[in-house]
Structure formats: C-alpha cells, structure tokens
Amino acid sequence: MTKDPPRKTIYRLSTYQRCLARLLANNVDTVSSEALAKAAGVKPTQLRKDLAYFGQFGTRGLGYNVSMLSAFLNEALGTSRLQPVILIGVGNLGAALLRYGGFQKEGFEIAAAFDLDPDSANARNVPFPIRSAREMPAFVREHHVKMAILAIPAISAQNVVNEAVDAGIQAILNFSPTVLQVPGHVIVNSVDLAVELENLSYFIR
Amino acid sequence: MTKDPPRKTIYRLSTYQRCLARLLANNVDTVSSEALAKAAGVKPTQLRKDLAYFGQFGTRGLGYNVSMLSAFLNEALGTSRLQPVILIGVGNLGAALLRYGGFQKEGFEIAAAFDLDPDSANARNVPFPIRSAREMPAFVREHHVKMAILAIPAISAQNVVNEAVDAGIQAILNFSPTVLQVPGHVIVNSVDLAVELENLSYFIR
Structure with a gap:
C-alpha cells in the first residue's frame, strides 16, 4: 500500500x-x-x-x-471473520435492524443489544434479548467489541457515545440525527434518513 | 448562484x-x-x-x-413545503420507515406505500394502508410524485425502478443493496447498511 x-x-x-x-x-x-x-x-x-x-x-x-x-x-x-457489533437503542429503527437478517451474511454479528428501557424494548418482539444500557460499557470491555450501531434519540446520543468510546468502541454507525464529538482515533459514519431525502429534494427542483 | x-x-x-x-x-x-x-x-x-x-x-x-x-x-x-414521497417495499425496513415519525417534521410526507404482496405487508401492523405495487405507476402519475424510497430485495429493484422512473419519479432513496441503472435526469442516493459497517470495519484495524 x-x-x-x-x-x-x-x-x-x-x-x-x-x-x-x-x-x-x-x-x-x-x-x-x-x-x-x-x-x-x-x-x-x-x-x-x-x-x-x-x-x-x-x-x-x-x-x-x-x-x-x-x-x-x-x-x-475485515469481513473475512465475523466482526462483533453492539446495537444501542431498540426503538423502531433499532428493532428493524435486529430483525434485518443481512448483517451476519456480510460478516457482522450483533453481539448484544442495549436500551435505556430494556423492558419496553423487549416487548417489541425482536428475536434478541435486550439488555439495560447500564451494562453496555462492561460488555464492551469484556468482549473487546470495537463497533457500535447507534439508534437512539439525538438528545441522549453524545452521553452514550462518550461511555461507549471510554469502554473501547472505535467505530460507530450513527443513525441519531446529530453531530457526534469523538476523539481522533474513533470513526463515525452517519446515516441520516431525513438528510438523504433533503439532498434528493434539492436536486429534483 | x-x-x-x-x-x-x-x-x-x-x-x-x-x-x-x-x-x-x-x-x-x-x-x-x-x-x-x-x-x-x-x-x-x-x-x-x-x-x-x-x-x-x-x-x-x-x-x-x-x-x-x-x-x-x-x-x-425544498423543505419549505411538504414534499410527497412514496415508499416501495414494506418489509422489516420499509415498515420501520413507515413507523418512523420523523419524515413529516423534516418536510416529507409519505403519500402512499406499495408492496408486491400488500396483504402480508398490511399484516405488519403499520399505521398506513399498503397498496399493491401494480398500482404504483398510476399513483405516481396522478399525484405528480417525484421522490421514492426503495426498500425491496436487490433482485426486484431494477424492474421496479424502471416502472417508477417511467411514471415520473426523479429521485430515489435506495436501501436495496444493488447498483441501480437510471437515466441521467434521475438521482439516486443509496444507503447500504452492510456497506457502512464494512467501511467502519476497514478503519478499525
């Protein structure tokens, strides 16, 4: 290279x-x-x-x-081996991601899913036990997880990211509609559905 | 400008x-x-x-x-007025998008949702009637819809896109994991969750 x-x-x-x-x-x-x-x-x-x-x-x-x-x-x-990923936030979008069967095929395994309110998240009928967000940092440390998918409201995103990064997360797929502040060694890819639509909307006029 | x-x-x-x-x-x-x-x-x-x-x-x-x-x-x-958008494909992801309340707030209104199998899509308990994909081209023409969200399997994507573009769709937010061929006046923004994860995975090693 x-x-x-x-x-x-x-x-x-x-x-x-x-x-x-x-x-x-x-x-x-x-x-x-x-x-x-x-x-x-x-x-x-x-x-x-x-x-x-x-x-x-x-x-x-x-x-x-x-x-x-x-x-x-x-x-x-890095897809020649299964890469463990955690999901944080099991609302509508997070639950859909858990039901989405495509990740494993692509080399990614959802190792655990977390929510601030695991009881109501568990009620969403997802094929996966949802843990309390309080357990997230310990899980990341114990299992050496490096990647996280973030699907929580914008207002809680930065705090959760700080905890995840402190615990060892280095890469974040961010669905929360907010700009995250992270240290230089952490990479964030953001997917914001409304922004994608706005971008299209600009070009059709 | x-x-x-x-x-x-x-x-x-x-x-x-x-x-x-x-x-x-x-x-x-x-x-x-x-x-x-x-x-x-x-x-x-x-x-x-x-x-x-x-x-x-x-x-x-x-x-x-x-x-x-x-x-x-x-x-x-183009978000100063509500922009009508159709959703094609009401599987796990499409249903989550219908439940997602954020589009209207950002200036987009889901005008209609279509699926090849509207009966089983309607059974997904989404707050929206799902129409047969056969009705899509007529709906697009009648309501002058310019934007579509595509959330169908890769294998059916190109055919559906051809029909949508023929009917007048000019901008597509594509969640199907495939490269779409479209005429020059049509713009496609693709969101591929597995590709986003792979991209992160490359950078953490």
Missing part, C-alpha cells in the same frame, strides 16, 4: 466485493475490469485506481481472478 | 439547517460562523464556502441572522 486510500475508495471496495460475490455464486472465474466496473457503476479507470492502492491485481488481457480478488477484499475490509 | 454546488455541500446544508432549527427553538437571533460551523462539525471556512454558492450571508462582526438563514435553507432544500 503506497498511501492511505480515501474513504470513497473503501466504500467502492464494498461494492466491488458485492459484485464479485455474485460472480462467484455464478461460477465465473475471471472478470475484466470493464465488466466489473460496469456492474459496480463506476468507470474502469476508477476501479483500477482504487485497487492500485492495495497492489497489482489482474492480468493484462485476462482480467481479474474472481475468487482471489474477492478473498483479498474480504481480508482488506 | 455562480456555479452548481457539489453534492457534499448540499448534504452540509441539511446539517446547517438542523443546527439553525435548534437555535431557533432556543430563541437565538444571531450566530457566528465559528459557532454554527462547530455545531455542524465543520471548519468555519467550509461553512462560508458552502454558503457562498448561494449568495452573500451574514454581517461581519455580527454573524448570521438565524431565522433568515434558516428560511433560505428551507427554500433551497
């Missing part, structure tokens, strides 16, 4: 990985950079530039070996 | 708008670019550069008039 790849490159690696998984499932051995780029919705030059951050892939005239490139991307993305 | 602002600028306008709404609720009249930038998690130069795409705001030494800047951003983002 010559220098650190940009965040956008890492996002695109996930897309390439998706496309390769489909090819693997269809018993395709090799794929040209043109075909892989098209499936991923990018230009071939972009694909080659993204992969170049990680080394030399593919053979001129033959393209990429699908299973080798896929295995490499799994390793690079 | 001198030239088209980049996508990232439009995303940040939403964040500024959030911060301004909080200030308004607290009866704050003016805010400095430093304070607004800090609340939004950006540098003051970034804030000033973003706003400069739209004109001249603020008074040197006094800062921004909160209610005027907020009203301007509402207008720019």
